[in-house]
Amino acid sequence: MHDEVFRGRRRFAVRSMVAAGALIALAACSSGSSGGSSGGGAATGGDTSNLPATIKVVSTNPTTGVVAFAGNAANKGYDLAVKEINEQKFLGNSTIQLEKSDTKSTAATAAQVATTAIGDKSVAALFGSVSSNEAVAQSPLAQKGGVPIIYTQAGSDGVVIGDYTYRATPLMREYYPIIKKFIQEKGYKSIGIIYTQATPTLQNIGGQTLPAIAKELGMTVTGSIGVQGTTQDYAAPISQILGGKPDVVSILLVGAQNPTAMKQLRQAGYTGEVLGNSGASAGNLKPAGADGAGMVWPVDFNYQQTAASSKKFVAAYKAANGAEDPLNYAAEAYDAAWFLAKSIKQAGSADRAKIKDGMAVVAKEKFDGALGSGLIWVDRDLQVPGVVVRWNGEKEDLLYEAAGVSTSTVSPTSSGSSTTGP
Amino acid sequence: MQELIGALSLASIYVLFALGMSLTWGTIDILNFAHGSIFMFSSFTAYLLLQRAPLPFLVMVLIGIVVGALLSLLIQVLAFEQILKRAKDKRSAEMQILIGGIGIAIVPLSIAQYYTKSTPFGFEGSPFEVTKLTFGNYWITNVQLMTIVLAAVLGVATSLWLRRSRQGLALRAIGVDSEVASIMGVDRRRLALGAMAVSGALAGLAGILLTYSLGAITPESGDTLLVKAFAAIILGGVGSTAGVYAGSFLLAAAETVVLTQTNGLWVDAVSFGLIFLVLLVRPSGLFGRKEVRRT
Numbered sequence: 001m002h003d004e005v006f007r008g009r010r011r012f013a014v015r016s017m018v019a020a021g022a023l024i025a026l027a028a029c030s031s032g033s034s035g036g037s038s039g040g041g042a043a044t045g046g047d048t049s050n051l052p053a054t055i056k057v058v059s060t061n062p063t064t065g066v067v068a069f070a071g072n073a074a075n076k077g078y079d080l081a082v083k084e085i086n087e088q089k090f091l092g093n094s095t096i097q098l099e100k101s102d103t104k105s106t107a108a109t110a111a112q113v114a115t116t117a118i119g120d121k122s123v124a125a126l127f128g129s130v131s132s133n134e135a136v137a138q139s140p141l142a143q144k145g146g147v148p149i150i151y152t153q154a155g156s157d158g159v160v161i162g163d164y165t166y167r168a169t170p171l172m173r174e175y176y177p178i179i180k181k182f183i184q185e186k187g188y189k190s191i192g193i194i195y196t197q198a199t200p201t202l203q204n205i206g207g208q209t210l211p212a213i214a215k216e217l218g219m220t221v222t223g224s225i226g227v228q229g230t231t232q233d234y235a236a237p238i239s240q241i242l243g244g245k246p247d248v249v250s251i252l253l254v255g256a257q258n259p260t261a262m263k264q265l266r267q268a269g270y271t272g273e274v275l276g277n278s279g280a281s282a283g284n285l286k287p288a289g290a291d292g293a294g295m296v297w298p299v300d301f302n303y304q305q306t307a308a309s310s311k312k313f314v315a316a317y318k319a320a321n322g323a324e325d326p327l328n329y330a331a332e333a334y335d336a337a338w339f340l341a342k343s344i345k346q347a348g349s350a351d352r353a354k355i356k357d358g359m360a361v362v363a364k365e366k367f368d369g370a371l372g373s374g375l376i377w378v379d380r381d382l383q384v385p386g387v388v389v390r391w392n393g394e395k396e397d398l399l400y401e402a403a404g405v406s407t408s409t410v411s412p413t414s415s416g417s418s419t420t421g422p
Numbered sequence: 423m424q425e426l427i428g429a430l431s432l433a434s435i436y437v438l439f440a441l442g443m444s445l446t447w448g449t450i451d452i453l454n455f456a457h458g459s460i461f462m463f464s465s466f467t468a469y470l471l472l473q474r475a476p477l478p479f480l481v482m483v484l485i486g487i488v489v490g491a492l493l494s495l496l497i498q499v500l501a502f503e504q505i506l507k508r509a510k511d512k513r514s515a516e517m518q519i520l521i522g523g524i525g526i527a528i529v530p531l532s533i534a535q536y537y538t539k540s541t542p543f544g545f546e547g548s549p550f551e552v553t554k555l556t557f558g559n560y561w562i563t564n565v566q567l568m569t570i571v572l573a574a575v576l577g578v579a580t581s582l583w584l585r586r587s588r589q590g591l592a593l594r595a596i597g598v599d600s601e602v603a604s605i606m607g608v609d610r611r612r613l614a615l616g617a618m619a620v621s622g623a624l625a626g627l628a629g630i631l632l633t634y635s636l637g638a639i640t641p642e643s644g645d646t647l648l649v650k651a652f653a654a655i656i657l658g659g660v661g662s663t664a665g666v667y668a669g670s671f672l673l674a675a676a677e678t679v680v681l682t683q684t685n686g687l688w689v690d691a692v693s694f695g696l697i698f699l700v701l702l703v704r705p706s707g708l709f710g711r712k713e714v715r716r717t
Contacts, residue, residue, distance in 0.1 A: 064532075066642060068540035105540070197687050226687055230646045232636060235428035236678045256542030256640040263637035267554055267563060287544030287638035 046345040046358070048092030055091070055350045057082075057340065058099045058117040059127040060138065065105025066229075066255050069282040070130040070329045074152050075100055077333030077370075078127060080320050085341045094350075096341065103129050110134030111141060118145035124350040125149065125340055128165075130329060132156035132200050139165050148355045150340055152332035156200030164356050166363070166380045168336035168371075170300055172201050172277065173209045175386035178402045179275065179298045182388055183217055183248070186273070190220040192246035194237050194261065196253045198229025205277060206252045222246040229254070234261045238268050250275035251295070258295070259288035266291040273390075282327050285391050293393035301328035301371050302387045304398040313370035325395075331370035335382070338369065376405055424560050425678050431566040431635070433674035434573035438628035440651035440666045441577060442621035448661025449584075449597040450614045451516055455523035456497055456530075457625055457651070458644030463530035464490040464626030465633045466641070469543045479550035483630050490626020491619040493530070498618040501526055503611075527644075534641035542638035552634055565635045572631070576624065581663035593617060597661065657697045659707030668708045672696070 059078050061071035078098055086095040101117065103110035110129050117123045118141060126142060128151035129135050135154035142149035143162040151159055151167040160167050191214050195206025203226070211221050222244030225237040238261065241249060251261045251274050258280040265274065276297040285292035303314045303325040313334055317326040339362060344350065347358030363377035371384045385402040439461060446452040454460075464486040471477060471485060501522050509515030554561045584590040593613050595603035604610050632647075633639050654673050658665025673693055680692045700708065 063539075064535045065540055066640065068535070072539050225681070227681070228687065228689055230649075230690065231681075232632075232639075232643065232646060233428065233432050235431070236425050236681045239424045239428065240682045255540075256638045256643070259542055259544065259638040260636040263552075267552075267561070269561075282541065284542055287542050287546050289546045289637075291637070 047348040048094060048345060050348055051091055051094035051344070052350050053094060054097045055094055055124050055344060056097045056099065056120075056122050057125050057127065058101055058113075058120075058123050060101045060103055060110060060113045060117060060134075061127065061129050062105040062110075062131060062134070063100070063102040065103075067105045067131045069255065069284060070153060071103070071105075073282060073327040073329035074127075074130050074333040076317075076321060077152075077326070077330035078337050080317055080330070081334045081337030081341070083320070084316070085337070090341055091345055096337075103131070103134050105131060105134070107131075107133045107137040111137040114138040114141050114149075118142065118147050123147070124344070124352060125355055127151075127333065127336060127340075128154060128159075130154055132159065135159040136200075146356075147352050148340070148343070148359060150336045152329060152336050156204070160380045163360065163380075164352075166336075166339070166359060166377075166382075168339060168382045169332045170382060170384050170386070173204050174381075175300055175384065175402070176205055176209050176277075176298050177213055178386045179296070179388055180213060180217060182296060182399065183213070183219070183275075186248070188217075188219060188247040190222050190244075190246045191248050191250055191275070192222045192241035192244050193224040193250045193252065194234065194241055195224075195226055195250070196229060196231075196257060197226045198254060199279075202252045202254065202277060202279070206250070210250055210252075210275070219247075227253075231257070232260065234264050235268070238264050238270075242268055242270055248272060248275060252277050252279075254279040255284055256287075258284050259286070259292055262288045262295060263291045276391075278328060280391065281396065282329070286394075290393050292391055295391045296388065296399065298386055298388045299328050300384045300386050301326075301331040302389050302396060302398050303327075304396075305372065305387050305401055307368070307373045309368035309373055310370055326370075335369035335371050335375070339363075372405075374405055425682055427560060427562050427566070429671075429674045429678040430570055431562070432678070433671040434566075434569045435628060435632050435635070436647075436650055436654050436670035436674060437573040437577055437667055438569070438624055438631070439647050440654045440670055441573075441580060441663070442624035442628075443651050444655050444658075444661065444663070444666045445580065445624075446617050446621045447655065449593045450600075450610075450617055451512070451597065452498075452502055452614075452618070453516065453520050453523070454494075454497070454502075454618075454621065455520060455648065456527040457523075457621070458646075458648035459527040459530040460490050460493045460497075460622050460644075461625040461629040461632075461647060462639065462641060462644035463493060463534060463629075464622075465629035465639060466530075466534045466538075466543065468630060469545065469633075470537075472545055472547050476547060476549050479548070479634075482545065482548065482550070482634075483627060486626035486630035487623045488626070490622040490624070490629070492622070494618045494622025494625070495615060497523075497526055498615060502618075503614075531641050531644075538641060540641055542640050544636075544638035545633055546637075548634075550634070552637075563635065565631060569631045569635065572627070577663055577667055580620075584663065589613065589616070653694060653697055655707075657700055657707055659709040662707070662709040665707055665709035672700075672708075 061074050062068050063071050082096045082098045101113035125148040128138050128149045130153035132154050135151050136158040139159050139161045143164050148164050152169045155171040193206050196202050214221050223241045273294045273296055276295040278299040280295055342362045343355050343358035346361050347354040366374055366376050369375050376383050383405045385404055387401045388399045389396040390399050443457050467489045468482045468485045502519050505518045506515050553564050592608040654669035658669030676693045676696050677689050680689045
């Protein structure tokens with residue numbers, strides 16, 4: 001009997017050790033690296049051993065044309081993320097091969113390059129165009145073609161249209177209201193708005209979002225003029241808007257339109273601050289010199305924001321790009337690329353449909369990224385806290401950061417003067 | 423009144439730009455669709471040189487004029503003359519020059535896009551200040567005033583030269599019948615080169631003035647103006663200097679009225695609709711002539 005008991009205990013011990021060994025082996029297989037300098041935690045599940053040696057991903061963004069400033073910045077974010085993903089062996093022995101196709105800032109070319117990439121069966125996923133006009137042309141192709149596509153910017157309807165389409169940038173109309181605090185502090189009672197009709201995003205901000213904010217705050221809209229994308233001279237609309245004697249003027253334009261409008265606004269005698277949009281970023285206001293100072297706009301990212309994951313991203317970006325400060329386009333693209341990597345890992349496959357399923361799983365997790373901490377996906381759109389910045393004539397100053405995601409409560413980092421963060 | 427000043431300034435830019443196009447189209451039958459690129463690249467070259475040294479206003483203008491003229495001459499010698507030599511007839515030559523101009527325009531555009539990454543560029547390092555001249559409740563900048571005066575002076579000078587000088591007469595003769603003009607001793611090539619150089623110089627001048635006035639342009643800015651200039655020439659009548667003025671002012675006025683009185687979305691629709699209406703009534707344009715004589 002004593003021997004039977006001993007044999008029983010020995011069998012139990014062996015079984016326990018085997019079970020423990022199996023558990024240890026399972027844990028070793030399923031945990032990858034911690035995921036990027038600020039790419040958030042590892043995706044759960046996913047066996048990278050079945051991934052191909054190279055996973056081809058194509059960025060279809062404008063690197064020439066009127067929106068090139070955003071497309072080029074986004075590509076820098078993709079480059080940094082892919083470099084980290086590969087160096088850290090986040091996908092095991094698989095590496096991501098990033099290719100770039102120029103959409104030339106036109107919808108027709110954007111559709112063409114997307115079609116080419118979709119037709120290439122070796123392409124696992126796409127990074128879509130930053131331009132709404134182009135993205136709207138690409139989304140139906142990607143959705144129908146069954147290719148996962150992740151956008152940044154492209155904040156109009158008709159972009160996120162199905163389970164293959166994601167957007168790693170909140171809609172501008174979602175975060176634009178964080179400017180309410182600035183408006184309230186300044187005590188503005190009336191506003192005049194000039195906005196471009198060239199993009200659906202700014203049509204929405206100028207035609208609906210900002211007037212709604214004004215109404216909520218008890219302000220009067222003294223004038224609202226939509227201008228075409230081909231407009232180069234803003235003297236006439238500025239003169240008309242200033243005729244209404246608003247407390248504050250809003251200029252919602254893209255690219256080179258911003259410095260021209262600011263110069264002509266100052267020439268017309270307006271010296272106050274101007275509510276703008278992130279289309280004035282990327283140094284687009286520099287040609288306006290001192291006349292450009294005073295434009296204020298909400299944006300989803302600024303290199304001075306204080307979240308730990310954002311600061312890690314900024315440090316990594318500067319190290320890779322010669323001490324250059326990253327733009328929001330780069331931060332968005334960085335998070336988009338890490339989201340894709342986590343999705344591939346979750347899927348354990350470079351198959352397009354499986355990546356799509358992986359994206360759905362990963363999108364349920366809150367994460368810390370370049371755009372901030374506690375980021376969440378809602379209906380395949382990323383939600384971020386957002387910040388408000390002011391152009392001082394030479395660079396952007398951070399005025400304040402929103403407290404959290406999807407809230408209008410603001411937690412200022414300063415009393416309104418510039419801050420460079422801790 | 424302030425809107426009128428703005429419209430006048432805008433029209434003057436259209437005049438300076440369109441005058442060059444009209445000059446070559448109305449005399450040597452060259453509709454140069456690279457004109458917009460020449461305009462932009464002249465300004466871009468001045469911008470590049472300004473990065474190296476703080477250049478005064480007159481030097482910047484000179485750079486624009488010289489670069490515009492040289493670029494135009496280069497295009498004429500390397501492209502348009504070769505097309506003309508090989509074309510089987512005048513009609514096919516005109517079409518090939520039109521297409522060739524569109525193709526050639528991409529080269530300076532691509533160079534500027536590559537260098538600037540399509541971000542706006544201006545003359546912010548220039549020691550020249552754009553200042554405001556105020557009179558009562560109205561104002562005009564020094565650059566706008568210069569543009570208006572130059573457009574008037576150069577337009578009148580061009581018109582007088584074409585009508586009263588020997589070279590102008592010879593150029594007009596080429597426009598009527600180049601072969602007969604050649605038989606009469608007119609050096610077609612020399613005059614064509616001269617016309618292209620003047621055309622390019624005007625584009626370069628317009629580029630510098632517009633960049634100072636707007637504060638910034640992009641590599642694509644020339645394309646927008648090209649369409650407007652083409653419309654102004656058609657509206658005013660091909661080959662007519664007075665027509666260029668009339669077309670430019672009518673277009674600028676229509677744009678300003680629509681912009682200030684309605685939603686800005688209708689600017690192009692109304693402006694070009696107006697041109698369509700005028701052409702229904704006068705197909706040759708406001709100052710164009712029906713007869714064979716095109717100048």
